[in-house]
Amino acid sequence: MSTDSNSKDYSKHNRIKIHQPDAAKADRFNPRNRIYVRAVEGLWTNVRRRMGWVAMLFFLILPWIPWGDRQAVWFNLSEQKFHVFALTIWPQDLTLLAALFMIAAFGLFFVTTYLGRVWCGYTCPQTVWTFIFIWFEEKFEGARNKRIKLDKMPWSFDKIWRKTAKHTSWVLVSLLTAMTFVSYFVPTREVYTDVFTLSADIDIYFWVLFFTAATYGNAGWMREIMCLHMCPYARFQSAMFDKNTFIVGYDAKRGETRGPRSRKADPKELGLGDCIDCDLCVQVCPTGIDIRNGLQYECINCGGCIDACDTTMERMGYAKGLISYTTENKLDGIKEKVLRPKLVGYGVVLTVMILVFIYASATISPVRMDVIRDRNALYRENSQGNIENTFTIKLLNKTEQQQVYSLSVAGLNNAQWIGPDSVTIDGGKIMTLPISVAIDPVELKRSISDIYIEVSTEIEGEKVEIKQETRFFAP
Incomplete structure (x- = not known):
């Protein structure tokens, strides 16, 4: 792609657009074409990783926390009671549950308006489980290049045992996920005891197998397909974005014209920008996009490309931040505005709903x-x-x-x-x-x-x- 076409593409970054890739990269939209995510280390990757493990542990441990003669969180559908620690929500109090969902929705709107799709990049279950599966993939099959090479190799004992170990670990994680999820609706000890002693009801077996298959398919095989083609959030997020929303952005003014060079070479003498066109930002992206082509709806704001680019800039002796969390106004040299009507409106509505929910919960009649x-x-x-x-x-x-x-x-x-x-x-x-x-x-x-x-x-x-x-x- 020429310098002029790059500049033209990026000049349109003030809108969320469906990225039109060139012929060489068009296959990434093909559900049958697999994206091999490269491992990366850095600040944002470590933050995402830690948040993912905290969310995972919270999900796994919560059903085991006792509260009196029951578990602390138990959605007892048979008796139509939702237990959340000391709070018991009955069908007559489902307005509280509806209010809780509305709080979550407006919280998502507020965060998206201010920080973009950080929910997708850091705490979305699809993202958390996908990276867990990728971790197992790396342990058994190796780094990105080794995985690509392994998939192209003919079947052998080495390939069979690696693939078998990987898929076995995926199934075990999926099974643990499914049993934990069912434990929110059926007493935890009963689920684990009855399932492994083959004495559980057929309904429990059905849902355990269903969510095992769903987790295995979503995080193991579908991955970015969920984000690109099935998740509705990616489609309506543009209604919450504005030019002051924090996004993962590429500084085209500094990076163009991109091109390879030695560490000792002066890019100005070569007529080049800071981007060495290493493509690491593309290789570490879980949705396979090239952030240098501007803002795209597929970007989940995970920050992987920031860490990859910062590592490259550090090795080249350049300043970090060629790709960073920034705003469209900042990229255009315009002063940023943190407080704006949309953000304030979401914040006010969210605060009011939280206060109403707290009051309603505290005054619920026994x-x-x-x-x-x-x-x-x-x-x-x-x-x-x-x-x-x-x-x-x-x-x-x-x-x-x-x-x-x-x-x-x-x-x-x-x-x-x-x-x-x-x-x-x-x-x-x-x-x-x-x-x-x-x-x-x-x-x-x-x-x-x-x-x-x-x-x-x-x-x-x-x-x-x-x-x-x-x-x-x-x-």
Whole structure:
């Protein structure tokens, strides 16, 4: 590619574009064409690697953390309860779960507007597992050049054992991943014990095998195909980007005209820029792009090309930063703006939603009551001559401990409660209770009166009261 075409391509970096590769590199869009990622060391690679291991360990360890008589995080679908440490979310509280997803979404929007696709490059599960699989690949098959050579070689004992060891490690990691994921929905010890003793339900075996196959396929074979062709985030990220968003960018003014030279040569005398056209930035890219062609939607901001380029610049005796985390405005010599309306807007919405979520979580009621009127008869006159209405009360104990609840009625003078006025409910259980409310007709001023069914209990020394409004019908 000529210098003029390079400059022309990069002059359009103020837009996220679908990179149109030359004929020599067009095959990278072919799902059957494999990308051999070269190993690289450097600041951003070490940061990404450490963040990936922390995320992986967090994922693996979390289901094993005990909390009382259960695990700390348990999405109990059979009983419709989501346990997150001390917080238990019931179907009636799913607005909290929806709010949590919205917080995650706006958090992603905020981070993307400010730092670009760092989520993809550092914490996305697809990226984390892909690099773990690449690590095993390097251990058994060698560096990039050796892997390419091995794949071209005819089958031999050496090739068979290396391929077998690699795929076995992939399957084992995939199996561990699948069993850990299922452990978030089924008690952890039960999953591991039942699966390995062949006594698990068919549903557990199905999901373990399903997620094993999914992980093995995604991280082992599909890899960048997920990012390039299947991930929706890459498609709508441009709506959050602006010229002040931090991206992985190539300084074309400094790097062009690119070309090879010796370490001792003066690039200015040769009419060259700092880029020696070593192509290491392409070889270390997990999606196979050439960052020198400008901003492309396939870039996941992992920083691998930055480390590769900085290593080359250091060896050549040039200043680092030819490829760096930068902004389009900075590349164009324009002053950067950190605070801008879009970023502030996302930040304000995110902060408000976090505060609302914290308040809603802290004030969630430990008991829920539903009052249902008898639909067969609005009222009846009992043997004492009082007007009686019948109700069905459903009480849900949303705590983990057994609780005693007191029930009463308010809203009308001298109302009589017919039925048990105190009940005991085990933790996480629902009790259905038929009761009646009777009132002397003398006390009634109208045919329809508002009354309140009240429930009270004491939890950890604190009195908790709830009430629900209903109507009392009379002649």
